[in-house]
Amino acid sequence: MSIQVSGGVDLGGSRVSKKKEPQQDRAFTETTVELEVDVDDERVALLDDGGGGVGGSGGGVGVGGSGGGGPRSRGKRLVSLDMLRGFVMVVMCMVDEQGDFDHVFWAFREHEWNGVGPADLVFPMFLFIVGNSVVLAFRNRSIYETKVWTSVLRRTLLLIVFGILLSLFSHKFNFHHFTILGVLQRIGIVYGAITLLYTLAPIFAQRLIVLGLVTLYAVCLYEFPVPNFEGVVHNQTVLEECGTGVITPYCNAASFFDRSIFGQNYMPQPVLNEGILSTLTAIATAYAGTEFGRLWSAVPKKSDGYWAEGKWKILVWVGSAIACILSSLLLQVWVPYNKPIWSLSFTLLTAGVGGLLLFLFYVIYDLPLTYIARKYLTIITTPLVWLGRNPLFFFLLMMVIDIVMMHLINVAGDSGQISLWTLVYERAFHSWISDPYIASSMVPFSHLLIYTLLCFFLHRKKWFLTL
Numbered sequence: 001m002s003i004q005v006s007g008g009v010d011l012g013g014s015r016v017s018k019k020k021e022p023q024q025d026r027a028f029t030e031t032t033v034e035l036e037v038d039v040d041d042e043r044v045a046l047l048d049d050g051g052g053g054v055g056g057s058g059g060g061v062g063v064g065g066s067g068g069g070g071p072r073s074r075g076k077r078l079v080s081l082d083m084l085r086g087f088v089m090v091v092m093c094m095v096d097e098q099g100d101f102d103h104v105f106w107a108f109r110e111h112e113w114n115g116v117g118p119a120d121l122v123f124p125m126f127l128f129i130v131g132n133s134v135v136l137a138f139r140n141r142s143i144y145e146t147k148v149w150t151s152v153l154r155r156t157l158l159l160i161v162f163g164i165l166l167s168l169f170s171h172k173f174n175f176h177h178f179t180i181l182g183v184l185q186r187i188g189i190v191y192g193a194i195t196l197l198y199t200l201a202p203i204f205a206q207r208l209i210v211l212g213l214v215t216l217y218a219v220c221l222y223e224f225p226v227p228n229f230e231g232v233v234h235n236q237t238v239l240e241e242c243g244t245g246v247i248t249p250y251c252n253a254a255s256f257f258d259r260s261i262f263g264q265n266y267m268p269q270p271v272l273n274e275g276i277l278s279t280l281t282a283i284a285t286a287y288a289g290t291e292f293g294r295l296w297s298a299v300p301k302k303s304d305g306y307w308a309e310g311k312w313k314i315l316v317w318v319g320s321a322i323a324c325i326l327s328s329l330l331l332q333v334w335v336p337y338n339k340p341i342w343s344l345s346f347t348l349l350t351a352g353v354g355g356l357l358l359f360l361f362y363v364i365y366d367l368p369l370t371y372i373a374r375k376y377l378t379i380i381t382t383p384l385v386w387l388g389r390n391p392l393f394f395f396l397l398m399m400v401i402d403i404v405m406m407h408l409i410n411v412a413g414d415s416g417q418i419s420l421w422t423l424v425y426e427r428a429f430h431s432w433i434s435d436p437y438i439a440s441s442m443v444p445f446s447h448l449l450i451y452t453l454l455c456f457f458l459h460r461k462k463w464f465l466t467l
Contacts, residue, residue, distance in 0.1 A: 080365040086388030088125045095119040099425035099443035103436035116337035124285050128354035131289025159188030170403040180266040186274040190286045210287045217280040224253040254341045271340045278342035288351030321355030324348045386455040393465040
């Protein structure tokens, strides 16, 4: 891991240098780190697109300098993707940092089983951005450099290791009982899979492989004879008759495979959200990001000439996204939206929503609009850029605070021992806001203001936490 700063300072084994950007869009570029303006470099720091060279400069976990594999192709920072990433992180904060999870507005409540809402789309959007970023990272880069694959393998393993460490931290480093697979682990696995797929196979073969993974998922989920479930859940014995094609929280092939491989102590009841089988369709979501990334990189940006040159590609882009959403609406009649097992209808929905969100931020920043319109739109969305350029810092800070306050520190409350998180919520928010739903939502909103200010400070200092 490294913290990249301007002015040639090294804080983690990575060489950084200063580079002057063009004068336009100074609100986003100004004088910045060389590693941060390279649109063809690969830095996956919780789904970042630009940044450090794939080859690396050696030393530590930090990203590389100019010694990366192959010639370097310079370009401006892809701000619209930063905006999308920042927007997703705002929603993530509103979902994960509620003061009282029993009183949450619908938009910020995750479904435990069937159903979908904005909260359920947060994690899929991260994976969609992973697929999109891989296209940008390898657009003009040779895949025959050893350093390229060393860097890809390192980032994959680091994401998995950091995810396991966070899980152990939340379980007080009890090695006999923790969740072995989680968010960062899935990001690492999906990133590695998509990188291999995109770089080593032609487009037609990529699509066939993804179709094969989805088919394998469907066959396993609907044709595998799942044994009857018997287990202890919340100190109660649960018995449920299963079988072929039975899809319930306790009876489904996805959770059965995870229980058989990892054991019950290493997965929550009743289903592991980031389990093995659902990773197949999660890869399909990320690959949808790759496909839309191809379209996105082919359409004209605000400096690329006339609208007429790319309007047909834009129509294909938007039409494909809408087609995915409509297909998911039709399929969910028989295959309900389900995030825990990442159902086929859910996969199609995430692909379509990701495509439309990417188009929205393309319109805001990259579509050739008039100067006045672009000026006011970018001013409004500037905080999203601050958050989107330091996603790993944002995520790790949020997770550490959540784990410490929700799980590790208990204090005496009015009704006995409660978590520090609950105490702060009751004393600082619910004590003067009578509506529990509003009070609960004020907690993540206040945290978001603090995170935004911190990311603004880091942005001004040109400090970026990366893998």
